[in-house]
Amino acid sequence: MKVLAFSDLHRDLDQAARLAERSSEADVVIAAGDFASVHEGLEETIGALRPIGVPTVLVPGNNETEDALRAACDGWEAATVLHGEGTEIDGTQFFGLGAGIPITPWDWSFDLDEEQAARKLADCPTGAVLVVHSPPKGHCDQSSGGDHLGSEAILEAIEAKRPPLAVCGHIHESWGAESEIGPTRVLNLGPSGTAIEFGS
Numbered sequence: 001m002k003v004l005a006f007s008d009l010h011r012d013l014d015q016a017a018r019l020a021e022r023s024s025e026a027d028v029v030i031a032a033g034d035f036a037s038v039h040e041g042l043e044e045t046i047g048a049l050r051p052i053g054v055p056t057v058l059v060p061g062n063n064e065t066e067d068a069l070r071a072a073c074d075g076w077e078a079a080t081v082l083h084g085e086g087t088e089i090d091g092t093q094f095f096g097l098g099a100g101i102p103i104t105p106w107d108w109s110f111d112l113d114e115e116q117a118a119r120k121l122a123d124c125p126t127g128a129v130l131v132v133h134s135p136p137k138g139h140c141d142q143s144s145g146g147d148h149l150g151s152e153a154i155l156e157a158i159e160a161k162r163p164p165l166a167v168c169g170h171i172h173e174s175w176g177a178e179s180e181i182g183p184t185r186v187l188n189l190g191p192s193g194t195a196i197e198f199g200s
Contacts, residue, residue: 001090001197003030004030005030005194006169007167008034008061008191009031009035010035011044012191013044013045016048019052020049024053024054027055028089028094034133034170035049042064046072053078054078055078055090057082058096059081059097060083060133062098062134066083069098081096082096084120086123086125094129097117101153114151114153121157124161126162127161127163132167134151135154135169136181140171140174141188142173158184162182164183165196167196
């Protein structure tokens with residue numbers, strides 16, 4: 001399966017248009033959150049992505065809410081918004097969870113605490129591709145100050161469910177970082193668009 005994956009567009013409409021153009025080369029597109037900036041510009045950014053016709057999995061970031069993302073994607077037939085749920089595309093299971101995890105310092109942010117995240121991740125099937133906005137603790141999650149800002153609940157879910165691939169964003173200083181947790185390849189995507197191949 002060929003995947004085009006990205007995160008953290010933050011209202012970059014030119015980059016969204018470039019990703020839409022590249023999407024025809026992929027079997028699936030993954031968008032790991034933060035289309036808006038502090039809840040502004042969500043509809044325009046999703047509008048720039050709407051030309052994507054291949055199946056597209058989206059999770060909300062911390063800059064937009066789940067409800068707002070679902071509303072913005074309404075009528076976009078290729079899009080499936082996941083937040084604590086899964087879907088199957090061409091025989092491959094995907095499970096998604098958005099939001100900032102753990103809770104961020106910003107009062108405007110769409111966040112979950114670790115307990116809420118763990119409950120939402122409990123139904124993730126073993127071996128499903130994991131699409132999360134926030135990275136797992138200790139992997140692809142380092143701030144410019146060297147702190148690890150990722151989620152314990154996401155780390156534990158990866159260790160338990162052993163996805164072949166886990167993609168995230170959120171921590172901008174770790175865009176492009178890659179790690180491994182057991183059999184799982186972990187990527188912090190960023191907005192440039194990462195081509196990934198996995199499976200048969």
